[in-house]
Amino acid sequence: MAEVNVNLDAHSYTIHITTGGISLVGELMRKLSVGNKILIVTDDNVCPLYADTLSSNLVAAGFNPTVLAVLPGESSKSLTTANIVFTEAIASGLDRKSAIIALGGGVVGDLAGFVAASYLRGVPFIQVPTTLLAQVDSSVGGKTAVNHELGKNLIGAFYQPLMVAIDPQVLDTLNDRELKAGLAEVVKYGAIADGDFFTYLQDNASALLARDPVVLTNVIGKCCQLKADIVAQDERESSLRMILNFGHTIGHAIEAEGGYSEYNHGEGVAIGMHAAALISQHVGLCEQSHVTALKKLLKRLDLPLTAPGYHPEQLLSYLVRDKKVVNGKINWVLMSRIGHVEITHEVTETTIKSVLEQIT
Ligand code: NAD
Ligand code: ZN
Structure with missing residues (x-):
């Protein structure tokens, strides 16, 4: 055990x-x-x-x-x-x-x-x-x-x-769709905290989709360990724990806009991580190769990258109501490279709009 x-x-x-x-x-x-x-x-x-x-x-x-x-x-x-x-x-x-x-x-x-x-x-x-x-x-x-x-x-x-x-x-x-939704959160851990784990996921993407029990058990253990380490340092989400929200700001907006039925939580997070990576690239924090690696892994796991037909203005209106907004500013969790993220308020509305246009 x-x-x-x-x-x-x-x-x-x-x-x-x-x-x-x-x-x-x-x-x-x-x-x-x-x-x-x-x-x-x-x-x-x-x-x-x-x-x-x-x-x-x-x-x-x-x-x-x-x-x-x-x-x-x-x-x-x-x-x-x-x-x-x-x-x-x-x-x-x-x-x-x-x-x-x-x-x-x-x-x-x-x-x-x-x-x-x-x-x-x-x-x-x-x-x-x-x-x-x-x-x-x-x-x-x-x-x-x-x-x-x-x-x-x-x-x-x-x-x-x-x-x-x-x-x-x-x-x-568990049906395939729900399994894949869980895999979106799994990818999140690699992207925010552990580049080696991200590589393991790239190497084992097919095994994960095929529900290989050894790979799944390894992945569950690793994710629990990563989350436990983060939560132990910041139980109440005053700083470090915020990195777990990578992909969730736009992800929640997409879930809400779809009435919590068109996209489930994991699917929203997959699209949201793609968007956050694009924002990271847009503000000059992240090189394109890292954005591409994230996109590729999400795609291999058969997760969505975009929400076609959704309206950027509509999504924007959810962002300002998000819990992660403090004093009117959104705390963006952005990726500097695979395995590393940074938190910033410094993202202009023009950047957000332009990325929302890319993912809708
Ligand atoms: P869920 O609980 O709705 O489960 C998904 C579906 O799978 C349901 O229909 C459920 O009946 C079914 N199901 C569950 N286990 C099954 C099994 N073993 N076999 C067959 N069917 C099974 O959805 P979820 O994705 O597990 O959770 C989403 C919720 O979790 C959201 O409300 C989200 O906000 C919340 N969440 C909370 C945290 C937190 O830190 N508290 C973190 C992430 C997500
Ligand atoms: Zn989540």
């Missing part, structure tokens, strides 16, 4: 990565100081696939789990659905020691984490992520949130899990 430790100022936890790991959750949880009652939050797609395995494993370890499945999709990251989860938590008699487990993708993780952060002012939270995106990104780092009709992730909390249990085998049932 591979383990990655996330060492934060006030709290440390372990990410366990192992094939068949879903059947080890009960055993691992016995080592944590949590009560018997457990609420498993999942969605209607994941529930029939893995909730029984997880539940019976918890029962065998002496726990008393209840399962609540929400509707799949971004629309469940809402205060309305959070309230359904709160109601179930109260009805099942969850107390301060009771754990909430998120069994699902980033939607379930963000929703269940938000509930765990606020129910009884915080109860133990465990992540069992089942999409590649959740395994390499959203389950690690403690960002939890629901959406508001006026914007994504606007209501939330930093709340760290007690443990993350990753079973790469559950990716067998």
Whole structure:
């Protein structure tokens, strides 16, 4: 079993990565100081696939789990659905020691984490992520949130899990589109923090698309380690952690403009990284060869680079509403070369518009 430790100022936890790991959750949880009652939050797609395995494993370890499945999709990251989860938590008699487990993708993780952060002012939270995106990104780092009709992730909390249990085998049932969305975040880690890892991804692009279990497990471990290192240095995103937002400013605008259905998060991020790389080149920070390398890898992973038919003006209006805007200025994460990024406010509207025209 591979383990990655996330060492934060006030709290440390372990990410366990192992094939068949879903059947080890009960055993691992016995080592944590949590009560018997457990609420498993999942969605209607994941529930029939893995909730029984997880539940019976918890029962065998002496726990008393209840399962609540929400509707799949971004629309469940809402205060309305959070309230359904709160109601179930109260009805099942969850107390301060009771754990909430998120069994699902980033939607379930963000929703269940938000509930765990606020129910009884915080109860133990465990992540069992089942999409590649959740395994390499959203389950690690403690960002939890629901959406508001006026914007994504606007209501939330930093709340760290007690443990993350990753079973790469559950990716067998994930469809190709969702797998590729996760690969976009994987490419992000190479682009922002690790040129050697980027080369590994270039060498193993076909193996990744073919879901080679060894390559996938290696990649998950590496991404968790990179994210853990970044989060450990800047838990609350006051500086370094911002680099994880590479590709997300324009990515979020594209997701929003498509009503969160035309492009999923990973696809938005792929287009957003392409745009950020073009901006980097435009302002003279990055040589074309690095932009080309990023484009080539995204293309090989069958990810989109552009959002044809979208309107630059429309996308621009989302950018100014983004959470990353402070005092009216957008914090741009730009690439200086593969493996290195810089944060700057110094990008003119003319540059942004011209790049938005290139990617639409
Ligand atoms: P998702 O949770 O919607 O899952 C994608 C789809 O895959 C869903 O239909 C789900 O039911 C299905 N699914 C999940 N696991 C499966 C499996 N093993 N087999 C078959 N089907 C499965 O989407 P996602 O891409 O995992 O997460 C996206 C969300 O994550 C967004 O809301 C985004 O904002 C959030 N996010 C949060 C962070 C963070 O740091 N908290 C980071 C990145 C993304
Ligand atoms: Zn992301």
